[in-house]
Amino acid sequence: MFFKDSPHFRTLLRPLMAVGLAILVTIPLWRIRDALTLANFSLIYLLLTLVIAIWLGTVPSLMAAFVSFFCFNFFLIKPYYTLTVADPRELLDLFIFLLVALITGQLAAYARRQAEVARHRASEQNILYELSSAFNRLNEREDIYRTLQNVVQENLPVVTCTVQASHETAPPDVDQTTIYLLIGMNEQVYGTLRANFSAQPVEAQRRFLMACVVQAAMALQRIELAEDVQRSRAIEEADRLKTTLLHAVSHDLRTPITIIKTAASNLQSLREQMSPVEKQEIAQVIEQEADTLNRLVGNLLDMSRLQAGALKLHEDWTAVSEIAGDVAAQAWQRHQSTRIRLDFPDDMPLVRCDQGLMLQALGNITNNALRYEPPESQVEIRGAFDEQEVQLVVVNHGATILPEEKTHIMEPFYRGGDGQIGLGLAISQGIVAAHKGRIRVEDTPGGGATFIIILPRSPMEGQTDADIDRG
């Protein structure tokens, strides 16, 4: 409770305490007044005034000085119980005592005030220090506003304190007890603070409030700068991607276009000299290259959609074994032989995902695994699950991926050993990440790479098998 001192204690109780103490000290002195000299009395009362000045402040020390002067005169100097003094030298002593008591009292009280101010300052510094380190740990604007509000409410005698992120600049109807401050730095306004004090705030309270607000503004500026940095990093990343994209477009897209164009113009100009078999071959080439082009364009579109965060998920409860089945069937269509081994537990749970996109993600990873699979073995697609996650494990038995390659393998446009542009794995990565999942790459025991798609399990809205068996 800094700055929150009861005013009544200061104005009434303290002077009363000073008077009481002066009387209390007089009683034993009065009992032994014959054994002591005038000098003893003056020094004892001076000491009392000094102590009261240091302990209780200016007004109580003044009171103590005057009461001491009275008691001294009335009870301790002959003739007793009168305010007259027999010896004029004693009268001089008495007035010098009063003067000294008043001066030392004032000096001591001043020293006390200074000490109090210093203590307040130190405590203020301490609170501000703690505040600034607290602000440094916070990364949300809302938390900063809340912390500022709490600090003001705890340390200042305010009735209400509201901190808002609004940017209004004109202070509305401010009276003597209300302080309205803009939380801002370098003409940038991050919010406003309105503190309603119980009484008109003193300078120190104002100053403390301002200091808190400055700390908050600095913290808010720091958050803004951090966000700026992140934004510009994202822009840089997009730029880098655009450059690689241009390279990819110029090479990997132009190749099939060139082939198609050449084939079509050959067909046009040489069709009379061509045998039907040759024409058929050329037509096949055109179709193949169009497929390649279609796949590439699709991948590029998907990649840019993922990068732009424009991918819309149509999530539904999905059996991942169904997806793996499609991937396996596609592989059979392409190779006309069983190149994949499926292994899914009977109680494999359903997962909420976009089936089409997940098919693409698993398909890309599996095709990549098939490309490096020795002809005598098969790629395995396994399902596994625990309480939190569902795993799709794609096991390849080819060469083990080098550690430095592992870190790049998921990056877009990374060219593997065969020089093909790698968009597939990056797209898989993006799709899985969009489902709040992740892909892990491990070494297959005995050689090869194992890719693990890990998806979070979402709770099924309480339905049982009984529920499914016809309502």
Added chain:
Amino acid sequence: MLILIVDDEPQIRKLLQTGLIGHGYEVVTAADGVEALTAVRQHHPDLLVLDIALGSGPDGLDVCQRLRQWSQVPIIMLSVHGDERSKVQALNAGADDYLTKPFSMKELQARIQAVLRRVAMEPATTPTATIVVGDLKIDLAKHLVTLAGEEVHFTPIEYDILCLLATHPGQIMTHRTILSKVWGADYADMTHYVRIYINQIRKKLQEDPAANVRYILNEPGIGYRFVDIA
């Protein structure tokens, strides 16, 4: 056989026309939805090849919905990759099949044949028929399913789903269709029911997609399709 091609791209219209005429069909074309509706009234085509995106005016989905109010002409929708929503809408609106662009002439030709064959044999799929695909034999009259001569036991719901799919070979059944036909219209949104049951049916049918043994095919995000018994 008269086929109406509806596509807003003149080049695609021309190529499809050439291709289909080459395969022995008669072809009329329309460039937008309004033209398409007029053409159906004028020419009474046997089948429509209808692009979902049609530039201005009513799109393929609208055309499909409007046609279904008075015509049962078979419709094959054309769409671009990734537009599952429109495909489901088109199928629910009464389209018979869809094809994703780009496709080969061979694929389109196969789909057209399959749809026309289904339309022709529709009255034949009475409950007395027996369906045979590879090792699988479904005796609809006796409610008996055998796999390579061995009887396979299904629960009533599993059997209903299998029958629904098997009596519509090659035809896409959306999740919604399966749910409302097997469980009732109130269950139309509970797609996970279908997945759990299809999974069980597949196990009992001993499907092995890695070895190309499949009876029920997935249409990701749309539904299922029983293999075409061509």
